[in-house]
Amino acid sequence: MTPPRPLRADAARNRALLLAAAADEFAEHGVEASVADIARRAGVGKGTVFRHFPTKDDLIAAIVLDRVEALGRLGERLLSAKDPGAALLEFLTEAAHQRQQRDLSFLQESGDALPAVVEARTRMFATIHALVDRAREHGALRDDVTGTDVILLMCAPNHVTGYVPDASPDLWQRYLAIIFDGLRPEGAHALPQPPPAL
Template identity: 55%
Template structure:
């Protein structure tokens, strides 16, 4: 009996999710040396299935990276409705750090530099983060001279910091996040040198 169009779409969507999850694992393990065959094998699909969803490995990388930006942009957008802007920014950083600590995919951002889709997703994340920062500053919760780009760069630094610990626990990042966030508070803040970064 022929499969219905809905069933085919469901299978395609499931395969795409499997491929993206497998790609993240393979890229984290092997870097750009991860092959399409490796990814297909981990996802439990045929190699041809990969190319039905992604024309090239580079396109697959771009979708993986862009997906992380979109996920965090969605979190930022939802938190813009929070009644406590300072707590909302801390919650955003908490969610972002929790997601990123499980990933060793920073190198992929360099690989996808200039990709128009990734650039657009990154811009949306910058906009969402900057909006959270603006609200927290207006509420007096954080110093007035930091930018959304500062926040994202500090988040990257937090992820690398955890990677340097010899015996990190699953919650090691929380200690350093609190240190980071307390450094954003206006009390006792020293003037910042140099121009603020405009983007990540």
Template identity: 50%
Template sequence: MPRADAARNRSLVIDAAAVELAERGIEVSIARIAARAGVAKGTVFNHFPTKEDLIAAIFADQLAALSATGEALLTQPDPERALLEFIIAGAELQAGDRSLCAATARDHPAVRAAADRLADIAERLTAQARQTGAIRPDITGRDIVLLLGAPAVVASPLAGARPDLWRRYLHLILDALRPETARPLPVAAPTSEDFTLASNIHGVGSP
């Protein structure tokens, strides 16, 4: 097969899989993905030996896009606004994709590398906001990464009837990050070692 055709088929598969995963979740079949892409199942496996590899490619790309958004926001002159826009971007991504949390929890090297980069950028944005007093001083970048998925998870039981309900919980979270009424938290923030341990026990990827 000519290289251009192979590249086109790969792109078709990734685009189709991204839509199917977003709409139906991580259990969607390869047959359904292939049908949406207009290719044979064998073509999917030619590019991605396993379904895990296909999922990892899609979500590593999505995490990389979110990292790029965060990196651009590092130059924003208002650190509070920068962190807010980053959180909103991450929450919107997760709210629009039913399978993102499950996919990023898988221990695939491509997803892990993308998640580690995202965590680094989140920490830099969070540090800038902490330094200006815009957020409570005990919040870390890893707290922020975990909170990105919280609005969608909380609102998921009513997502069919109230697709924008997650925004309510997003703004509750944003208010909770502010220092004005902060009280001491009962346990410490998660560390990179915590995520490594969780990955070894449960297959949870490092955010």
């Protein structure tokens, strides 16, 4: 099968503008955001939107895929970092920061069934397991913490701050620090239950 040709520079730029504009519109107005408003925000015509994304579901799936792939690429780069503990913290910080900028978790369900999203998320989860294994082997992580534990904790800093009215936009950093202290081996106590299987 012939791989798809790369987009021309202007088409690639328009696609990136559309994804950013759509993410902003969905963050502000939910899934009811109109294609016309997304096009206006991106500075392109509606026809350009539909050339790249024939339906709104295609656009939502592309946003989800874009976010998952970006985190996956970061994780893969961090696998070669000299300090595995710092690398894991950098990954978790970027994951929380990405969500803080635009909480689009409500879009996840729309993209979850797309094979490309499933494949990208599977790769990202494998990378997280590798980051966790490296940190554990270098003594930066407690022995009983698994990649699955870390995957489940990724959204926690932002989830917690969602319960605080008028929270500081940087409050998530407090809870990420608490989580990361809990992942470190210093002063760790045995966990009462094994990790879930995902």
